[in-house]
Amino acid sequence: MKTIKVYSYNELSKESKERALQDWNDENREIVWAEEIYKSFQEIFQQTVGLKLGNYSIGAYQHSWATVVFEHNEVKDFKGHRAITWIENNLLDHLRISYYGDRRKEVSKYGQWYRPGMIEPCPFTGYCFDDTLLNALQQSVKDGDTLEETFKGLANVVQKELEGEHEYQQSEEYFKDHAEANDYQFLENGMLI
Numbered sequence: 001m002k003t004i005k006v007y008s009y010n011e012l013s014k015e016s017k018e019r020a021l022q023d024w025n026d027e028n029r030e031i032v033w034a035e036e037i038y039k040s041f042q043e044i045f046q047q048t049v050g051l052k053l054g055n056y057s058i059g060a061y062q063h064s065w066a067t068v069v070f071e072h073n074e075v076k077d078f079k080g081h082r083a084i085t086w087i088e089n090n091l092l093d094h095l096r097i098s099y100y101g102d103r104r105k106e107v108s109k110y111g112q113w114y115r116p117g118m119i120e121p122c123p124f125t126g127y128c129f130d131d132t133l134l135n136a137l138q139q140s141v142k143d144g145d146t147l148e149e150t151f152k153g154l155a156n157v158v159q160k161e162l163e164g165e166h167e168y169q170q171s172e173e174y175f176k177d178h179a180e181a182n183d184y185q186f187l188e189n190g191m192l193i
Helices: 014-027 034-047 073-077 080-095 102-108 129-142 147-169 172-181
Strands: 051-057 065-070
Touching (some): 034 080, 065 073
């Protein structure tokens, strides 16, 4: 019977770590959180009254775009205070924790982010990208974009998030953490067993 010595990631030589990372990256090209990111993007449009998401094409490392359809055509050109008010009335208002009723008391035990008037973290899907989209939406309006430009621009926010996730998942830091958390074992040359 032949015995094979196995190594944890930390026990590998620098060259073996590089090979292990390269093999990992060659095999794992899918973005882990992509489905959640796309779902957050779709949900922001479903939750917004008077707005529908049309066709879109979004992905990492490609030209991303989206079309939006407003119920009232003149709304798409709103800027500044009118745009902020429209977003508040058509999206944010129904996401806020009410000042009245049982819901107020129910969520108060969770701390400062759950008090009346606040929007619960990750209100659409429970994934943190919900908050990224809401922040991008509000920042775009503050920067002077029209409502149409703001909502169309969310496609670029999704693209950047996908690219960031992909780059992180291809990093040594991610692979090291992943290998340690899952007790991966390697041969001396860095090949995953």
